[in-house]
Amino acid sequence: MSNVGIVIVSHSPLVAQGAADMVRQMVGEEVPLAWCGGDPDGGLGTDVAAIMSAIGRAWSPAGVAILADLGGAVTNSEMAIEMLPEEQRDLVAVCNAPVVEGAVVAATEASGGSDLHTVRATAEELSP
């Protein structure tokens, strides 16, 4: 599969999983999809190692778009990207978009075979 992959990062695993369910309902198995949520102890928060693992699970040669919720989720996602092997870094982008709506819209765009830049731009149209 060479469609752009989608990663959902939330402080809450329940939010991340629920958003992923909504993405699956929309696009089925047409896009690689992974989610993560919760800090390293399982509390609310985000975890760089878990984000890196999710990027790996949703990996596509076309790249991966990350949808993240509040502040720390975005900062940790950017950190996770920097810690990836150099050849992967430019293929992963954090979308500045609301996590649930952004994930569904980005996945729908990705399912049509759009490139990472377009997927990201479409998700970011949701942001004011």
Next chain:
Amino acid sequence: MQIDEPLRRKLVQAVAATVIAHAEELTDLDQAIGDGDHGLNMKRGFEAVLGDIDKLVAQPLPKMLAAIGTTLVMKVGGASGPLYGTLFLQLGKAIPEAPSMSEAADALAVAIEAVKARGKSTVGEKTLLDVLAPVLDALRAGADDLPAVADAAAEATKPVQATKGRASFLGARSIGHADPGARSSALIVRAVASTLAEAA
């Protein structure tokens, strides 16, 4: 100055001990204007550092600092993980093995710039930068009481309205509370400065 293995161990122990001992206070500050996890997150990060201390302090100063940064990135969990992680990672990249005062200041300056980029923030936005930047200035000016500078700078975040991080959601209600990240930075500065002063 030469920072040998026993001194590296003292430094790591002092920083970790103060962060862990003040976890509740940091969490209380964060509950007032954030998501209330700063103390817990920092405690988890520095407990992981302590758990690895033998391996960490066996390395030269630059490598040790970078390794601490990586541990904080992976273990802290909140936004403070990548922020403090970046601070230590970049300090490690920029500092020589036996830094002079001015070389230490130069490394801190590089690290502060990296934290600004990571947090897309700058001084005056009620963050850890509001402590780190004046500490750097004081270090460059040859001030001998860096902990006092750091404490005063953390306290000075109280009247500031937050424009970064979750505290910014509170708007004017963030005024009147010290920033938890500024406070944890002041604690770390105190631990480092007093350990070095004892060793000198």
